[in-house]
Amino acid sequence: xxxxxxxxxxxxxxxxxxxxxxxxxxxxxxxxxxxxxxxxxxxxxxxxxxxxxxxxxxxxxxxxxxxxxxxxxxxxxxxxxxxxxxxxxxxxxxxxxxxxxxxxxxxxxxxxxxxxxxxxxxxxxxxxxxxxxxxxxxxxxxxxxxxxxxxxxxxxxxxxxxxxxxxxxxxxxxxxxxxxxxxxxxxxxxxxxxxxxxxxxxxxxxxxxxxxxxxxxxxxxxxxxxxxxxxxxxxxxxxxxxxxxxxxxxxxxxxxxxxxxxxxxxxx
Numbered sequence: 727x728x729x730x731x732x733x734x735x736x737x738x739x740x741x742x743x744x745x746x747x748x749x750x751x752x753x754x755x756x757x758x759x760x761x762x763x764x765x766x767x768x769x770x771x772x773x774x775x776x777x778x779x780x781x782x783x784x785x786x787x788x789x790x791x792x793x794x795x796x797x798x799x800x801x802x803x804x805x806x807x808x809x810x811x812x813x814x815x816x817x818x819x820x821x822x823x824x825x826x827x828x829x830x831x832x833x834x835x836x837x838x839x840x841x842x843x844x845x846x847x848x849x850x851x852x853x854x855x856x857x858x859x860x861x862x863x864x865x866x867x868x869x870x871x872x873x874x875x876x877x878x879x880x881x882x883x884x885x886x887x888x889x890x891x892x893x894x895x896x897x898x899x900x901x902x903x904x905x906x907x908x909x910x911x912x913x914x915x916x917x918x919x920x921x922x923x924x925x926x927x928x929x930x931x932x933x934x935x936x937x938x939x940x941x942x943x944x945x946x947x948x949x950x951x952x953x954x955x956x957x958x959x960x961x962x963x964x965x966x967x968x969x970x971x972x973x974x975x976x977x978x979x980x981x982x983x984x985x986x987x988x989x990x991x992x993x994x
Contacts, residue, residue: 779957780984782953782987783952784950786830800812800815806858820993830944831933833964835963837956840959851875852866856876859927864931866933867934873912883903884924887899889921889922890920891917935966962976
């Protein structure tokens with residue numbers, strides 16, 4: 727799984743600079759109706775020069791021996807085993823391959839003002855599906871103001887119950903019939919690792935992350951991530967794992983350059 731969202735705003739910046747005199751849509755336009763639309767930066771004095779944008783390529787490593795995945799007992803609902811993928815449902819707390827750690831949320835914790843005043847742009851909603859009585863992907867990320875489309879591809883009833891802790895965040899608690907219509911919800915509060923649970927199947931769990939900036943990613947199966955289109959400057963990057971917590975590192979992004987970043991977690 728590889729989720730690279732950090733570069734989608736570059737086109738938005740080009741559009742914003744080219745049509746600065748045009749009237750943009752109101753900021754309260756529902757995210758579901760916005761596709762790659764550009765807005766003026768809040769402070770034009772710090773709007774980045776697109777000719778100076780750089781990137782970060784990185785990896786997240788795990789030292790020590792992680793707990794082995796175990797097969798999940800789903801006999802309480804026979805329909806789970808009959809759904810696609812239901813015969814191989816394993817625990818997902820640690821997804822490690824050759825010492826590389828997947829499902830880690832990477833985001834900008836601090837950096838140049840330009841990184842935080844980039845025009846918001848939203849593509850299609852991020853999809854979280856339910857297949858074989860598991861949420862997939864296990865970890866997703868989106869920018870504040872974006873949306874998640876919740877689907878149920880199973881032949882059994884499911885429930886989506888989020889448990890945010892950020893001030894002002896509202897919990898989602900909705901049910902979905904077997905192979906029922908998807909439901910899309912907007913996320914307007916910045917928060918990391920919001921738990922998602924199913925009240926019908928207690929083993930089902932996933933996490934949603936909401937970023938303040940458009941520079942974020944979730945590490946793939948090889949522990950890799952990439953953030954593209956960052957304004958040049960000094961950054962604090964954070965990596966968050968559902969069991970191992972958060973780490974931060976400092977990186978310097980140069981104009982048109984690519985900075986290297988490496989996080990190392992120790993198994994507990």
